[in-house]
Amino acid sequence: MKRLWLLPALMIISVVSGANAAHAAYSGAISYEGCSSCGGSVVADGSVMADGSAVAGGSVISDGSAVAGGSYTVMRTVRETVMEQVQETRTRTRNEVYFEDQVVNRTRMVPETHQKEVQYTVMVPSYETRQRTINYTVNKPVYETREKVINYTVKKPVYETRTKTINYTVNKPVYEQHQRVINYTVKKPVYETRTKTINYTVNKPVYETRQKVTNYTVMVPTYETRTRNINYTVYNTVQEQKVRTENYSVSVPQTYTKTITVKGGHWETVTETVPGPMIRRTVREPGTSYFDASTCRTVYCPGKCRVECVQGCPKTICKKVWVPTCEQKEVTCTKYVSECRTREIPYTVCRRVPECRTKTVEYKVCKMVPECRTKTCNYTVCKMVPECRSKTVEYKVCKMVCENRQKTCNYTTCKMVPECRTKTCNYTVCKMVCEPRTKVCKYTVCKMVPECRTKVCEYKVCKMIPECRTKTVCYTTCRKECYQETIKVKKCRQVCEPYTVTRCVPRVVCKQVPVTVCCPAPTCGCADACAPACAPASAGPIRSLLKGILGGNGCGCGNDCGCDAGCDAGCDVAPACGC
Numbered sequence: 117m118k119r120l121w122l123l124p125a126l127m128i129i130s131v132v133s134g135a136n137a138a139h140a141a142y143s144g145a146i147s148y149e150g151c152s153s154c155g156g157s158v159v160a161d162g163s164v165m166a167d168g169s170a171v172a173g174g175s176v177i178s179d180g181s182a183v184a185g186g187s188y189t190v191m192r193t194v195r196e197t198v199m200e201q202v203q204e205t206r207t208r209t210r211n212e213v214y215f216e217d218q219v220v221n222r223t224r225m226v227p228e229t230h231q232k233e234v235q236y237t238v239m240v241p242s243y244e245t246r247q248r249t250i251n252y253t254v255n256k257p258v259y260e261t262r263e264k265v266i267n268y269t270v271k272k273p274v275y276e277t278r279t280k281t282i283n284y285t286v287n288k289p290v291y292e293q294h295q296r297v298i299n300y301t302v303k304k305p306v307y308e309t310r311t312k313t314i315n316y317t318v319n320k321p322v323y324e325t326r327q328k329v330t331n332y333t334v335m336v337p338t339y340e341t342r343t344r345n346i347n348y349t350v351y352n353t354v355q356e357q358k359v360r361t362e363n364y365s366v367s368v369p370q371t372y373t374k375t376i377t378v379k380g381g382h383w384e385t386v387t388e389t390v391p392g393p394m395i396r397r398t399v400r401e402p403g404t405s406y407f408d409a410s411t412c413r414t415v416y417c418p419g420k421c422r423v424e425c426v427q428g429c430p431k432t433i434c435k436k437v438w439v440p441t442c443e444q445k446e447v448t449c450t451k452y453v454s455e456c457r458t459r460e461i462p463y464t465v466c467r468r469v470p471e472c473r474t475k476t477v478e479y480k481v482c483k484m485v486p487e488c489r490t491k492t493c494n495y496t497v498c499k500m501v502p503e504c505r506s507k508t509v510e511y512k513v514c515k516m517v518c519e520n521r522q523k524t525c526n527y528t529t530c531k532m533v534p535e536c537r538t539k540t541c542n543y544t545v546c547k548m549v550c551e552p553r554t555k556v557c558k559y560t561v562c563k564m565v566p567e568c569r570t571k572v573c574e575y576k577v578c579k580m581i582p583e584c585r586t587k588t589v590c591y592t593t594c595r596k597e598c599y600q601e602t603i604k605v606k607k608c609r610q611v612c613e614p615y616t617v618t619r620c621v622p623r624v625v626c627k628q629v630p631v632t633v634c635c636p637a638p639t640c641g642c643a644d645a646c647a648p649a650c651a652p653a654s655a656g657p658i659r660s661l662l663k664g665i666l667g668g669n670g671c672g673c674g675n676d677c678g679c680d681a682g683c684d685a686g687c688d689v690a691p692a693c694g695c
Contacts, residue, residue: 191628199620212611215604221411222601225594234589239580247574255564263558271548281540285393285428287532294527295604303516311510319500329492335484343478351468359462367452376447379550381440388435392428395534399424410598 401419408415 187632187634189630189632192631193626194629196625196627197622198625200623201618202621204617204619205614206617207612207614209610209612211608213606213608215606217602218605220601220603221598223408223410223415223596223598226597227592227594229590229592231588231590233586235584235586238583238585240583242579242581244577244579245574246577247572249570249572251568251570254567254569256567258563258565260561260563261558262561263556265554266557267552267554270551270553272551274547274549276545276547277542278545279540279542281538283536283538285395286535286537288535290531290533292529292531294529295524296527297522297524299520299522302519302521304519306515306517308513308515309510310513311508313506313508315504315506318503318505320503322499322501324497324499325494326497327492327494329490331488331490334487334489336487338483338485340481340483341478342481343476345474346477347472347474350471350473352471354467354469356465356467357462358465359460361458362461363456363458365454366457368455369450369452371448371450373446373448376445378443378445379440380443381438383436384439385434386437387432389430389432391430394425394427396423396425396532398422398531 398421400421403416403418405414405416407413
């Protein structure tokens with residue numbers, strides 16, 4: 117009983133002393149090489165891991181056991197910067213367009229339609245068919261092919277790239293928005309649902325199953341294996357070396373001198389006046405004013421717009437003109453003369469030598485033997501029985517009703533504004549170099565042989581006969597009518613409106629990251645429970661007391677760890693325990 121109540125106190129003392137001994141051992145006196153197994157261990161506050169980084173806070177055990185020679189997992193505090201989105205409300209000013217109603221007095225011409233009868237004369241054509249005989253001569257072509265040699269000169273182009281600056285005017289469009297109101301009529305469909313009864317007849321099928329016996333013949337195949345000898349020929353390839361004499365030509369260069377005429381020249385600068393470009397512009401004619409008695413005021417009518425072409429200002433340009441000259445020049449030329457030579461070339465000739473062989477081949481012969489069989493077939497006979505039925509059908513009747521509508525159309529007016537621009541153009545100057553050539557042309561000579569022919573032509577003679585007719589003509593007269601119209605006047609005002617902006621704000625977040633740390637392996641062959649028991653000599657009395665209570669050597673591992681004698685004597689006497 118005394119051992120039982122002393123056991124918790126002694127265990128706490130042994131754990132504290134063992135932890136201090138382990139802390140002293142792990143401060144740099146033990147090598148961590150060879151740590152490969154994965155196990156858990158207990159780490160005190162402020163311990164140093166294998167990679168040199170300090171573990172913050174309390175230690176965390178991966179599986180709750182302390183394993184020597186393995187590894188353990190601890191939680192490390194890491195700071196990480198996280199971008200958070202924060203929404204802000206701001207205010208901005210924008211221009212808002214609104215429309216106000218304004219009443220305008222206007223005058224329009226209302227057309228009126230009238231009718232009157234007009235008498236007119238129509239010339240009615242009367243056709244008569246006649247015939248006549250025409251004698252005509254046809255030239256029949258006779259072709260003959262001939263040949264002639266043509267000497268001609270080809271001018272080969274030699275190109276040179278140059279650069280020049282060009283000033284030009286571009287009409288830039290400026291657009292303006294307008295509105296107008298259009299009244300139109302739409303025909304709207306109105307549907308009405310009606311019902312009617314339809315009587316109809318349906319043929320209803322009645323099926324009846326019957327049987328019949330059918331005799332048929334099947335051809336059953338019977339196979340028989342036979343053997344025969346086949347004679348065949350195999351061609352063997354035999355190579356034979358031969359030598360042949362070949363004549364070939366070699367071009368030998370020869371140099372000579374000749375005098376040629378070279379076309380040269382020089383550039384001269386010429387000043388030239390170029391008329392200005394044609395510009396299209398819109399000109400409005402003078403307007404007219406008249407007094408309106410209905411409104412008691414003078415109304416101004418603007419004149420019509422017309423487009424006229426106006427020529428721009430002339431400009432003076434400088435250009436270079438090529439002045440050709442002819443010069444005599446001696447040129448050294450090389451011509452190649454063909455020379456015949458002889459050489460021997462070895463080559464290989466392959467011959468095919470036939471060889472007769474024999475082989476035995478097995479083949480199958482198939483004979484078809486007739487066999488009589490019987491089968492019973494089921495077939496269905498269908499009879500159509502008439503049946504009267506009735507159904508009610510709904511149908512729709514559509515009537516079109518007129519409806520007046522109004523829409524506002526936006527249209528755009530374009531004005532062309534001239535704008536001066538400059539561009540750099542690359543142009544190519546071509547020099548033509550003469551080169552004499554010869555070609556043989558085949559041409560066809562055509563001789564026309566006259567041939568007399570006759571044909572009968574039918575032609576129509578038209579006579580115009582006058583005829584009096586009467587028709588009703590509609591004509592339109594216009595009368596002036598005053599009316600009032602409400603138009604939309606466009607105005608602009610400034611409006612303040614709020615809007616939301618999202619921006620990113622950095623924030624530091626602390627989080628726990630698991631880190632695996634290796635444990636040192638003891639030098640003795642003790643189990644995991646033996647390593648913490650092998651403490652310094654200061655823990656000798658406590659170990660002796662545990663040995664008396666628990667039995668064994670006081671290490672907690674008995675005689676299996678192999679350190680029984682060494683742990684009893686202390687770590688100073690028995691260094692083989694790994695202390």
